[in-house]
Amino acid sequence: xxxxxxxxxKVKGWGGLLDAFDFGLTDPxxxxxxxxxxxxxxxxxxxxxxxxxxxGVTVGFSQSALASISYSRNVSFVFFIKPTTNxxxxxxxxxxxGYFTRASVSNLMPRFSYRGYSGQQSSVIRLxxxxxxxxxxxxxxxxxxxxxxxxxxxxTRDSFASNVGVFHSxxxxxxxxxxxxxxxxxxxxxxxxxxQSEIEIIAGSLGAYGDIILPTNxxxxxxxxxxxxxxxxxxDGTFEIGSGTSELSYYSASTAGDLIQFYAFxxxxxxxxxxxxxxxxxxxxxxxxxxxxxxxxxxxxxxSKVSGIVQIDGAPAxxxxxxxxxxPTAHSVNEATVNISKSLGHATSDPETGxxxxxxxxxxxxxxxxxxxxxxxxxxxxxxxxxxxxxIHPTTPNGHVWETTxxxxxxxxxxxxxxxxxxxxxxxxxxxxxxxxxxxxxxGPIMPEVTVPEAPALPTVIGEASNGGxxxxxxxxxxxxxxxxxxxxxxxxxxxPIMTPRGAWPGATSQDDGMANTLSMEGDARFIAAAHCLDYxxxxxxxxxxxxxxxxxxxxxxxxxxxxxxxxFETGGNNAFAAVFYWTSTQASSYPExxxxxxxxxxxxxxxxxxxxxxTRPVRRLxxxx
Numbered sequence: 001x002x003x004x005x006x007x008x009x010k011v012k013g014w015g016g017l018l019d020a021f022d023f024g025l026t027d028p029x030x031x032x033x034x035x036x037x038x039x040x041x042x043x044x045x046x047x048x049x050x051x052x053x054x055x056g057v058t059v060g061f062s063q064s065a066l067a068s069i070s071y072s073r074n075v076s077f078v079f080f081i082k083p084t085t086n087x088x089x090x091x092x093x094x095x096x097x098g099y100f101t102r103a104s105v106s107n108l109m110p111r112f113s114y115r116g117y118s119g120q121q122s123s124v125i126r127l128x129x130x131x132x133x134x135x136x137x138x139x140x141x142x143x144x145x146x147x148x149x150x151x152x153x154x155x156t157r158d159s160f161a162s163n164v165g166v167f168h169s170x171x172x173x174x175x176x177x178x179x180x181x182x183x184x185x186x187x188x189x190x191x192x193x194x195x196q197s198e199i200e201i202i203a204g205s206l207g208a209y210g211d212i213i214l215p216t217n218x219x220x221x222x223x224x225x226x227x228x229x230x231x232x233x234x235x236d237g238t239f240e241i242g243s244g245t246s247e248l249s250y251y252s253a254s255t256a257g258d259l260i261q262f263y264a265f266x267x268x269x270x271x272x273x274x275x276x277x278x279x280x281x282x283x284x285x286x287x288x289x290x291x292x293x294x295x296x297x298x299x300x301x302x303x304s305k306v307s308g309i310v311q312i313d314g315a316p317a318x319x320x321x322x323x324x325x326x327x328p329t330a331h332s333v334n335e336a337t338v339n340i341s342k343s344l345g346h347a348t349s350d351p352e353t354g355x356x357x358x359x360x361x362x363x364x365x366x367x368x369x370x371x372x373x374x375x376x377x378x379x380x381x382x383x384x385x386x387x388x389x390x391x392i393h394p395t396t397p398n399g400h401v402w403e404t405t406x407x408x409x410x411x412x413x414x415x416x417x418x419x420x421x422x423x424x425x426x427x428x429x430x431x432x433x434x435x436x437x438x439x440x441x442x443x444g445p446i447m448p449e450v451t452v453p454e455a456p457a458l459p460t461v462i463g464e465a466s467n468g469g470x471x472x473x474x475x476x477x478x479x480x481x482x483x484x485x486x487x488x489x490x491x492x493x494x495x496x497p498i499m500t501p502r503g504a505w506p507g508a509t510s511q512d513d514g515m516a517n518t519l520s521m522e523g524d525a526r527f528i529a530a531a532h533c534l535d536y537x538x539x540x541x542x543x544x545x546x547x548x549x550x551x552x553x554x555x556x557x558x559x560x561x562x563x564x565x566x567x568x569f570e571t572g573g574n575n576a577f578a579a580v581f582y583w584t585s586t587q588a589s590s591y592p593e594x595x596x597x598x599x600x601x602x603x604x605x606x607x608x609x610x611x612x613x614x615x616t617r618p619v620r621r622l623x624x625x626x
Contacts, residue, residue, distance in 0.1 A: 004186025468539020
C-alpha cells in the first residue's frame, strides 16, 4: 500500500468519486493499476521499463501510461507526483474526433489547453517532494471552463473559458506523457469540482501540517498581522491575530516536520515587529515571538552614551538635546526596504554647567549628531491661561518668544508683541517678557562612548546563591536556554489567589514562558500573585515573575522535598518550599478558570480555581549559551 492510499481512505466516501488509483499497488508483472474505489472501476497500464515501488511507479523520460478511462463532460483530476525534473511535461493527453485535450506542467505550474486555447497559470501545492495538481474541467454547458486550484484560499484559483466543450475523453488517454520524469504516486477523478476544504483535506492526508492553531506570547490587546516563511524564505501563508486574542491560526501546505519561521507586525503605528525562531509547529505548545524592531525590541547587550556641554555666547545654557544617527536604520517589511530615522535618545542640559549625557537607544555604536533645541513654546491661543515660565511664540515668527513672568490669561485677540528683553509687558492679565529665540544648534558627527556590561556570573551548582536568589536548574524553549533562579524563602507568600474574580485569560497559556504569562497580567488589579512577583526586586533586579508549569517542573525536580535537594532546601531548610501547592502562571487548557499547580513536597500536579489561595514564590531567568 502506497502513500496515496492514505488519501483514498479519506475520500472514498465522498460524492462523485469516479476513480481512485494508488500506483503503489500497481501489479509488477502486468504493470497495470486498477482503481480501488469509485463508480468507473477504470484501469491504467504503464509502459514497460518502469519501476514499481512501494509508494508508486517511477517513470522515465520516454515512458508513459495508457489510461482506459471514459469520463464525460464535468470532471476533476487530482494528480499526486514526485517530479525529478523542472522541465515541462504532460500529465494527461487525449485526442478524440479531432479534439485535443492536454493537461501539462511548465516550471512547476499547471497548464491546460484545448485545441490551442491555453489556461492561466496557478501554483502547485508542494509537500516536500510531493506535488498535488488539481484540474477541474466544466464541459456541461458553454462557455466551458477549467480551474487550477491549490490549498490555502480560494483566491488562488485561476480560470480559463472556451466557447466549445473542453473535454472529450470518450475513449482512452495517456497519463504521465511527454517529458515527465519522476514518481507517479496516485490519481483521483471526480464528476464535480472539489471544494477548497476538500483540497486541504487531501493535502493533510499526504502529511501537510494543515490547520496550525497555536497560542502565542503576543500582546492580546493589539491587532497583529503576519507571514509564515518556510525553507528558502518562501511564503507558506499569512495570518491575522485580532485584538483580544493571542492565538495564531492559518493553513499550511508545508510537510509536517518542515521548519517554519513566523513574523508578526503590530498594526499600531510605531510599534514592534516580532519573529520566532525556525520551528516545527507540531512540536511546540506555543509560538514564542521576540521583538526585533519597534518599542518592544529587546535592548542590545552593549550600552552607549554621548556627553557634552551646551553654551550660548560662552555661557552654560539649559536646553533639550537629542541625538540622531547619521544614517537611517533599514528595516525589511514585506520584502521591501524601509528607511526609518528617529531620535536615539534625549536629555536636558544642566542650567548651571550646561552638561548633558544622552543614553542612546539599543546601545547604538555609530556616529551621531547632537541637536540642542531652544524652547519655542506654544502658539498663541485666545484666552489661554499661562503659568510662570511658560512660553508663547507669535503667529508670525520674529526671532523671539515671550516668557511668562506673572501668571494670567492671554487676551481674546493676538496682541502686538513688544520686543523688549529688559522689561516685561502685560498681555491680557499675564506678564511676559521677550526672549531671543535661538535656532537649533548641531554638534557632530561624534562617536558615542560604547561599553559592554559584564554578563552575570552563571551558576553551576543547584541551590547555590546567585543573581538575587538560588539556582534551581535549566530549561530550554523557543530556541533559547535559561538558568532558573528562585527567590529566597522570605518572598514565599501564601494565601494569594491568581485572579479574582476568576475567569479565562488568553495571555497566560504558555507552559514554558512564565515571563510572558506574568507580563500579560501586569497592571491589572485582578492578578494578585503575578503582582507580587513583578513587584519583587531582590538583588536589584526587576525581572522577577511567576513560573510557568514546565519551569515549576524543573524547580521541583531539583529542589522538591523528596528529590534529595541541596542543603537549605530540605524539609525545614532555611529556603525550603512549603509542603503545599504552588501556583504556576499557566492557565489550565481544559478549564480556563483554573491555573496549574504543583505540590512541592511530593510533586503532585493538579489545577485550582484562580480565586482560591495557594503559595507563590517569584523566579527569574538568565539566558545562556551551552
